[in-house]
Amino acid sequence: MLGLGADRLRADMNRLLALLFHQGVLDEQFLQLQQLQDETSPNFVCEVVNIYFHESEKLLRNLRGLLMERDFSDYKKMGIHLNQFMGSSSSIGAKRVRNVCVAFRAASEQNNRAGCLRALELLENEYCYLKNKLHELFQIEQQRVLAAGARYPMQN
Amino acid sequence: MASDTDYDSDGMRDNGNGGSSEGNGRRRRHPMMTWRNNLRALVVDNGRICRIMESGLLDAYGVEVEAVGTGEAAVELIASGETFDLIVIEMFLPFMSGPETARTIREMGITSKILGIAPMYWEKDAQEFLAAGIDEFLEKPFTPELFVPFLREIDNQK
Numbered sequence: 001m002l003g004l005g006a007d008r009l010r011a012d013m014n015r016l017l018a019l020l021f022h023q024g025v026l027d028e029q030f031l032q033l034q035q036l037q038d039e040t041s042p043n044f045v046c047e048v049v050n051i052y053f054h055e056s057e058k059l060l061r062n063l064r065g066l067l068m069e070r071d072f073s074d075y076k077k078m079g080i081h082l083n084q085f086m087g088s089s090s091s092i093g094a095k096r097v098r099n100v101c102v103a104f105r106a107a108s109e110q111n112n113r114a115g116c117l118r119a120l121e122l123l124e125n126e127y128c129y130l131k132n133k134l135h136e137l138f139q140i141e142q143q144r145v146l147a148a149g150a151r152y153p154m155q156n
Numbered sequence: 157m158a159s160d161t162d163y164d165s166d167g168m169r170d171n172g173n174g175g176s177s178e179g180n181g182r183r184r185r186h187p188m189m190t191w192r193n194n195l196r197a198l199v200v201d202n203g204r205i206c207r208i209m210e211s212g213l214l215d216a217y218g219v220e221v222e223a224v225g226t227g228e229a230a231v232e233l234i235a236s237g238e239t240f241d242l243i244v245i246e247m248f249l250p251f252m253s254g255p256e257t258a259r260t261i262r263e264m265g266i267t268s269k270i271l272g273i274a275p276m277y278w279e280k281d282a283q284e285f286l287a288a289g290i291d292e293f294l295e296k297p298f299t300p301e302l303f304v305p306f307l308r309e310i311d312n313q314k
Contacts, residue, residue: 029297035188036212044212052205083248086275088205090297102276 009144016137023096025130030093046138052092056127059085063120067113078108078116085123097126187218188300193314195307196239199223200230200257201246201273210244210273210298217300219307226250227257234261240268241310244298245290247274247281255288262289269306273298 020026037044059081066078082105089098100123107115197214201207202225211223222238224230227249234240243261247254258270272290274281282293294302 029299032213032297032299033209036209036216048205048208051208055205080248083275084203087201087203087246087296090275091203091206091209093297105276 005147006144009140009147013137013140013144016133016140020133020137025096025133026093027095028093029090029095033092046141048092049134049138052088052094053131055088056085056097060120060124060127063123067117067120072113073111075108075111079105082108094130097123097130100126187216189217189304189307191218191307191311193241193311195219195241195311197221197242197244198230198233198238198240199244200225200227200249200254201244202226202249203246206246206296206298213298213300214242214244214303217304217307227252227254227260230257231260231264234264234266241314242303242306243268243270244303245270245272247272247285255285258285258288258290269310271303271306 017026033048034045041047062081063078066072066074066081082101086098086101086105089095089101100119104116104119104123107119195218197219199207199210199214199221201210201223204225207223207225211221214221219242222233222240224233227245228251230243230245231252243266245254245257249257252260254272254274258272261270270290272282272285272288272293273296274285274293275296277293277295285293292306
């Protein structure tokens with residue numbers, strides 16, 4: 001009986017991961033990230049993803065700040081932020097976010113402000129979806145660890 | 157001027173300080189591959205997440221890794237006498253670019269394998285980076301499928 005809760009939660013995690021892979025939200029690189037977690041770094045995935053969230057939100061603020069400037073023309077600076085966002089997203093397997101960055105960069109290379117604004121909105125939405133789903137994944141994982149570690153008093 | 161996202165620091169072992177090198181700190185108990193020789197790699201990437209993943213994967217595959225966030229730090233490290241079998245350099249570094257870093261390292265007489273990496277493959281950037289002296293231009297993410305063949309080649313030649 002004890003193991004059933006943990007097993008069910010593991011199944012929930014696998015189902016959520018499968019969905020995210022099927023939707024193209026994540027790709028194989030996320031599995032590489034998971035493989036780096038071991039007994040010496042038991043929270044590696046969560047730590048790396050949290051750093052990714054922190055950095056991504058700063059980049060999104062920078063991008064929005066640039067585009068909201070009345071006389072915005074610094075597409076080069078925008079390109080720098082997008083390169084960083086593309087790199088970090090691909091490094092953790094955030095495939096859809098990375099792909100939107102590619103489209104965003106294409107618009108920025110054409111100095112297409114309207115295109116950039118549309119791409120930014122899409123990017124913010126994709127990022128939000130990714131963040132919510134990864135939080136859900138980590139919550140299930142936390143519950144699974146607790147369930148797996150639950151102990152009942154010994155019966156004489 | 158470097159973006160303020162480049163050098164954040166928090167409790168994680170990688171503090172993103174572009175001016176100093178970070179050893180990988182921990183060595184994996186059971187690396188995914190073992191080599192006949194001791195292999196050392198230098199990762200040069202201003203992106204913190206990228207640096208963590210590139211270092212982490214190389215470490216997982218049995219390579220001793222140093223990681224820095226700028227080309228200047230990489231050149232300084234090599235000038236101090238550190239040697240590396242493999243050097244991985246991001247194209248879009250702040251200040252000293254990836255190609256400038258590669259060119260400087262080659263001018264120092266370093267013949268190690270150098271891989272240039274970028275968020276996306278752009279022909280113009282690849283040509284520029286290759287002309288600067290890298291051996292191969294790769295698109296991120298930096299995966300074992302991409303780097304293990306180079307490690308094998310290096311290990312066989314040592």
